[in-house]
Amino acid sequence: QVQLVESGGGVVQAGGSLRLSCAASGRTFGSYVMGWFRQAPGKEREYVAAISRSGGNTYYVDSVKGRFTISRDNAKNTVYLQMNSLKAEDTASYYCAARDRTLYTLARSGYDYWGQGTQVTVSS
Numbered sequence: 001q002v003q004l005v006e007s008g009g010g011v012v013q014a015g016g017s018l019r020l021s022c023a024a025s026g027r028t029f030g031s032y033v034m035g036w037f038r039q040a041p042g043k044e045r046e047y048v049a050a051i052s053r054s055g056g057n058t059y060y061v062d063s064v065k066g067r068f069t070i071s072r073d074n075a076k077n078t079v080y081l082q083m084n085s086l087k088a089e090d091t092a093s094y095y096c097a098a099r100d101r102t103l104y105t106l107a108r109s110g111y112d113y114w115g116q117g118t119q120v121t122v123s124s
Contacts, residue, residue, distance in 0.1 A: 002026035009118030022096030038092035047106040
C-alpha cells in the first residue's frame with residue numbers, strides 16, 4: 001500500500017510555470033513506476049507523463065512535450081512535474097499515480113494508487 005499527496009497547484013498566467021510535487025508514503029517508493037494524469041471539467045482523466053522506477057526513462061503525452069518535465073527523488077519519496085509555458089488548456093486537476101509493475105503505461109487502469117489531486121488554473 002502507498003499513500004500519495006500532491007501539492008504545488010495554483011493559479012498562474014499563461015506562459016508561466018508551476019512545479020507540482022507528489023509525496024509518497026508506505027512501501028518502497030523506488031519500486032513504483034509513477035505517473036501524472038489530469039482531468040479538466042467535463043472531460044476524461046488523461047495521461048500526462050510517466051517515469052520509470054529509477055528515473056532513467058520518462059514519457060510524455062504529445063501536448064506537453066518540451067514544456068513539462070517529470071522527475072523523481074527516490075531518497076525523498078517524491079515525484080515532481082515541472083510545468084513551463086503553461087497554456088489555458090492545461091487547466092485541470094492534476095493527479096499523481098503509482099504503478100506496481102516494471103514497465104510504464106499510459107493507461108489510467110494500469111495504476112494501482114492515486115492521490116487526491118491538486119488544481120492548476122491557467123488564466124489567459
